[in-house]
Amino acid sequence: MLDFDNVNADKILTRYDIKMEAAEKPETIAARILPKDPLLKKVADDVWTLKGKLVEEDVKAALKSHSPEEVIQNGLLKGMDVTSELYGRGIYYLPHVMVASDAMTKGMKLAEGALASGHMKTKGTIVMHAAEGDPHDIGKNIAAVLLKSNGFGVVDLGRDILVSDVVDAVVKNKPMMVTGTALMTTTMSAFPKIAERLEEKGINIPFICAGGAVNREYVESYPMGVYAEKAAQGPGLATKAVEGWDWRKLRDKWDDLMSGKA
Numbered sequence: 001m002l003d004f005d006n007v008n009a010d011k012i013l014t015r016y017d018i019k020m021e022a023a024e025k026p027e028t029i030a031a032r033i034l035p036k037d038p039l040l041k042k043v044a045d046d047v048w049t050l051k052g053k054l055v056e057e058d059v060k061a062a063l064k065s066h067s068p069e070e071v072i073q074n075g076l077l078k079g080m081d082v083t084s085e086l087y088g089r090g091i092y093y094l095p096h097v098m099v100a101s102d103a104m105t106k107g108m109k110l111a112e113g114a115l116a117s118g119h120m121k122t123k124g125t126i127v128m129h130a131a132e133g134d135p136h137d138i139g140k141n142i143a144a145v146l147l148k149s150n151g152f153g154v155v156d157l158g159r160d161i162l163v164s165d166v167v168d169a170v171v172k173n174k175p176m177m178v179t180g181t182a183l184m185t186t187t188m189s190a191f192p193k194i195a196e197r198l199e200e201k202g203i204n205i206p207f208i209c210a211g212g213a214v215n216r217e218y219v220e221s222y223p224m225g226v227y228a229e230k231a232a233q234g235p236g237l238a239t240k241a242v243e244g245w246d247w248r249k250l251r252d253k254w255d256d257l258m259s260g261k262a
Ligand code: B12
Pocket: 084, 094, 097, 098, 133, 134, 135, 136, 137, 138, 139, 140, 142, 143, 179, 180, 181, 183, 184, 185, 186, 208, 210, 211, 212, 213, 228, 229, 230, 231, 232, 233, 234, 235
């Protein structure tokens, strides 16, 4: 049996990244990301400090003096940004991410409700999904809210969606754009299959692909694929697609678009 009482902690493998970064407290890291406005900061704090019980009340309070878009972008999403940063640094673990995302989703539902009446006619329809076999949908959900809050109509198919169901939904809804999210190396291969089947049906629309499993090089290796790194890039890509940019132009001008030059 191992005798933990006599273990010399100094002789145990040390992760130097965590040791060095531990000098910075989560509050200090958060302060760099959080908004200054006290009401929006409260909303963001509810997300990253995992206070899901308070989020609805605080979102309602913030909506009295801020637009739903502001509450989403500068409140809820800032809270999620802090969570991602803490997770990336090894300070937060998976359960923290899950609880924070749950708090964010609760707040999003309320803020989205306040948005709905503002956009009766949408700028265009977008079909969204998380790849076949992939249960990771937090990023897709954020992207969907940002697209909706920018006036686009979203048909959200959900997560773990069969390649054939994505293709059928595109045929049925005739969107101006389709998106896919893949966080697992085992699921990203669904994207070229979707592209191939869409091409066979003569469909030629931008297919925005995102998620930690893919990168720009991979996404540009199949027809229609256009890479997105962050949810906040969705509305910019969709706006250009509505203006008539096809997937080839979105690829060519990608750097300018992302740096705000296009
Ligand atoms: C949360 C999480 C889960 C949750 C998912 C909950 C949910 N509803 O999404 C749960 C617990 C279910 C889960 C399960 C698993 N997970 Co997991 N999970 C994660 C974790 C910690 C965070 C993912 C996340 O939500 N990030 C935050 C969001 C905001 O990021 P995002 O989705 O990438 O979105 C950003 C961009 O990609 C972009 N974006 C995304 N979509 C879109 C769409 C558009 C249009 C646009 C413009 C932008 C955009 O915008 C966002 C940023 O602004 C990651 C670790 C990591 N570092 O990513 C592992 C991770 C993805 N999981 C992993 C694994 C392996 C699993 C499991 C297989 C574990 C297991 N052995 O059981 C299972 C899946 C089992 C199954 N097949 O069902 C691996 C994948 C490894 C790989 N390369 O294949 C990771 C990387 C962990 C690791 N380091 O090993 N997981």
